[in-house]
Amino acid sequence: MANEPIPMHRKDWLLLIALSVLWGGSFFFNGLALRELPPLTVAFARVLFGALCLLIVLKPLGGSLPKRAVDWLPFAVMGLVNNVIPFSLFLTAQTTISSGLASVLNATTPLFAVSVMALTGEERLTGRRLAGVLIGIGGVAVLRGPGLSAESQTIGIVLCLGAALSYGFAGYWGRHAMAGVPPLTSATAQLICSTPVMAVIAGAVERPWTLPLPGPTTWLAIAGLATLSTALAYILFFRILNRSGAVNVVLVTLLIPVTAILLGVWILNEPLSANEVAGALIIAASLIVIDGRAFAWLRQRYRRP
Numbered sequence: 001m002a003n004e005p006i007p008m009h010r011k012d013w014l015l016l017i018a019l020s021v022l023w024g025g026s027f028f029f030n031g032l033a034l035r036e037l038p039p040l041t042v043a044f045a046r047v048l049f050g051a052l053c054l055l056i057v058l059k060p061l062g063g064s065l066p067k068r069a070v071d072w073l074p075f076a077v078m079g080l081v082n083n084v085i086p087f088s089l090f091l092t093a094q095t096t097i098s099s100g101l102a103s104v105l106n107a108t109t110p111l112f113a114v115s116v117m118a119l120t121g122e123e124r125l126t127g128r129r130l131a132g133v134l135i136g137i138g139g140v141a142v143l144r145g146p147g148l149s150a151e152s153q154t155i156g157i158v159l160c161l162g163a164a165l166s167y168g169f170a171g172y173w174g175r176h177a178m179a180g181v182p183p184l185t186s187a188t189a190q191l192i193c194s195t196p197v198m199a200v201i202a203g204a205v206e207r208p209w210t211l212p213l214p215g216p217t218t219w220l221a222i223a224g225l226a227t228l229s230t231a232l233a234y235i236l237f238f239r240i241l242n243r244s245g246a247v248n249v250v251l252v253t254l255l256i257p258v259t260a261i262l263l264g265v266w267i268l269n270e271p272l273s274a275n276e277v278a279g280a281l282i283i284a285a286s287l288i289v290i291d292g293r294a295f296a297w298l299r300q301r302y303r304r305p
Helices: 010-024 026-033 039-058 069-093 099-106 109-119 127-143 154-177 183-206 216-244 252-268 274-291 293-303
Strands: none
Touching: 010 026, 010 216, 010 252, 026 039, 026 216, 026 252, 039 069, 039 183, 039 216, 069 154, 069 183, 099 154, 109 127, 109 154, 109 252, 127 252, 127 274, 154 216, 183 216, 252 274
């Protein structure tokens, strides 16, 4: 029998916002790095240096890695469904569709997570939660509306949906197979497992050893990707996952477009449009619906004599 959906822990709302900033900021770092390096090479550098960053602080912070080879299997699967598959699919898709459409399709991740958790019997599918996810996807569509391309090819859309589905399975797998594992261990081990796989893919497709050495700006961008958008972000990701569940942690994909736009406004002085404000408000409403605490408070308030 499926369990009731896990509510978002109060402390995890702040962590979710912080995570959306870290992952929203990755667009800025990606833009800088991609000026001199191809995308799969950037992805490989991101997981490689992210793993190295966490390895440096692992023991000083009291963390540890699995001792036996068999204990690495859950992290290898997590690295595959949380990094290798979605990274590769999104990068391939964005050669045929716009980044705006890709971001909207990425925001379908909570819908897939809800479905995966219901089909596996982990959490019961509720109408309120499903409605909230659909409202949030609509909010992202409004927010990113002008950037969508009507000429996008079907294969690109399918690849993005496949990546979002992979993230949905990643949430389930992390919650199911790595329950109780410290976030620092989970983050480090899955990045270690992702690195050789991404090395093979990048090496086969882009042959990064033949590329000219990038400049200091690119190295700084990669450092930002590795330390902030990967190492620190994954510690927050697994902390939220352990405490609030798979569906709640992937709600970050609804917030990422909002934080990316706000960072552009605050740091790059980019203009803020009316549709971006409207989309952000719709996404905020969707999170209130998914959380459900406001409705419970209203029911209690109006039931009082």
